[in-house]
Amino acid sequence: MVQKKIIKQINLIFIIMTLSFCKNYSQSEFEFRDVITNLDTPWEILWGEDNHIWLTERFGRISRLNPQTTEIQHLITINDVFMKDENGDPGERGLMGLVLHPNFTDSPYVYTVYTYGNRNNTKIKIVRFIFDGNQLHSPKILLDNIKGAWNHNGARLLIDKSDLTMYISTGDAAETALSQNLNSLNGKILRMNLDGTVPKDNPFPNSYVYSWGHRNPQGLVIAGGKLYSSEHGPNTDDELNIIYKGRNYGWPTVNGYCDKPQEIQFCKDSNVVEPILSMTPQRTYAVCGIDYYNHNLIPDFENSILITCLKDAKLVVAKLNEMGDAVLEEKIYFERQFGRLRDICISPDGRIFIATSNRDGRGDPKKNDDRIIEIKPKTSSNNSKNGQGNMLKIKSNPAINYAQFIIHNNLLNQMIKIVDVNGTLKRNLSFKESNVNEFIWDGLDNEGIPVPQGLYFAIMNVNDKNYSIKFILIR
Numbered sequence: 001m002v003q004k005k006i007i008k009q010i011n012l013i014f015i016i017m018t019l020s021f022c023k024n025y026s027q028s029e030f031e032f033r034d035v036i037t038n039l040d041t042p043w044e045i046l047w048g049e050d051n052h053i054w055l056t057e058r059f060g061r062i063s064r065l066n067p068q069t070t071e072i073q074h075l076i077t078i079n080d081v082f083m084k085d086e087n088g089d090p091g092e093r094g095l096m097g098l099v100l101h102p103n104f105t106d107s108p109y110v111y112t113v114y115t116y117g118n119r120n121n122t123k124i125k126i127v128r129f130i131f132d133g134n135q136l137h138s139p140k141i142l143l144d145n146i147k148g149a150w151n152h153n154g155a156r157l158l159i160d161k162s163d164l165t166m167y168i169s170t171g172d173a174a175e176t177a178l179s180q181n182l183n184s185l186n187g188k189i190l191r192m193n194l195d196g197t198v199p200k201d202n203p204f205p206n207s208y209v210y211s212w213g214h215r216n217p218q219g220l221v222i223a224g225g226k227l228y229s230s231e232h233g234p235n236t237d238d239e240l241n242i243i244y245k246g247r248n249y250g251w252p253t254v255n256g257y258c259d260k261p262q263e264i265q266f267c268k269d270s271n272v273v274e275p276i277l278s279m280t281p282q283r284t285y286a287v288c289g290i291d292y293y294n295h296n297l298i299p300d301f302e303n304s305i306l307i308t309c310l311k312d313a314k315l316v317v318a319k320l321n322e323m324g325d326a327v328l329e330e331k332i333y334f335e336r337q338f339g340r341l342r343d344i345c346i347s348p349d350g351r352i353f354i355a356t357s358n359r360d361g362r363g364d365p366k367k368n369d370d371r372i373i374e375i376k377p378k379t380s381s382n383n384s385k386n387g388q389g390n391m392l393k394i395k396s397n398p399a400i401n402y403a404q405f406i407i408h409n410n411l412l413n414q415m416i417k418i419v420d421v422n423g424t425l426k427r428n429l430s431f432k433e434s435n436v437n438e439f440i441w442d443g444l445d446n447e448g449i450p451v452p453q454g455l456y457f458a459i460m461n462v463n464d465k466n467y468s469i470k471f472i473l474i475r
């Protein structure tokens, strides 16, 4: 009976807390950490199964970064990357996309794409390396002689784990007509087997072309079985597209939606796929790396495509509908806070990592640029707006396997209740020793059974006032 009453009370507390949490995040509710500084124009960052961030820098270096210790391991500097011409102009060239084999432990292959040659004859190739734990070696060319240029080189790679094929985005190499030419590999999303051959189920026989009519797509991600791509618009109409096999995406006739008179006819004739979001009717953001977010660490970002922007130096959060085939809302974060943003990756516990591109010749590099920055919500312990101050803190959020709480030194013999997202009481924690203000929750409920990972609340009542912390338990 008493237990029921407590649970009812806790449910009420939970509802009140939920109401206060159901709001949009503002800038001040995040905390930021420089994971690494003084990079030279990173292009790709991805979270590997080895819990390291793999990254490329445009001049040709591939590295492996431990985001916890911040130790970085340089694996190779590829010697035939062509980036800067004789005048020192990097254009949009260099080493760009990178992807790891999905079964990396058994197949330690690293796939890259980069420009080679010279200013008057710039080409793009896709090369596979082998990782031996210390370095990358044994380059194998999977595809070369793709036309490159000063700009519009595309160059994002993505492997579909479901069928082990690789998608490659290519730009129009500043020759707009190539995008509608099915005999050209430019202005396309290409698809290949991991040995470099053409998949038998590609839309056109013996062709890598998977979709066409693209300008300069530089972001790819698969989520819910759908392939999403970001694409730079010319002066307007950056796009977020869902890529379908064998379809035309309109460039150079169509920018963004099929909404202008000359576009409408072309879209009808060529069965053009419209973007699910055309962000910029006024001017471009310059959209680049994208990733799919669906973690409750940042509830406001759940089921969203996160899009990094170079020119407008911000993160776009494009909230998807349940089916993932429409954008419900577009929100802007971190505008002008870090400069140009090139790429993004997400850790399994829901933290966001972004790479700046301020040293690419178009930015305004600050001291210690370029950087990879970790972004996560501020823990309640850092948030004193409710007068919580130092009353109740959590040492690490997300909490991995166990949670460690610290209460104010003056508070003795306190109780903390651990409550799940449904408001169900899971555990009463008592501070048994009067001089101890630290307590560890071992992730067990009151019956001694491990609780599943997820979102929990720690609630402490002092003089009829509740102090609470929302945290994630990860196993």
Ligand SMILES: [Ca+2]
Residues within 6 Å of the ligand: 213, 239, 249, 250, 251, 254, 255, 256, 273, 275
């Ligand atoms: Ca388009």
Ligand SMILES: [Ca+2]
Residues within 6 Å of the ligand: 237, 254, 255, 256, 257, 258, 259, 260, 263
């Ligand atoms: Ca249009």
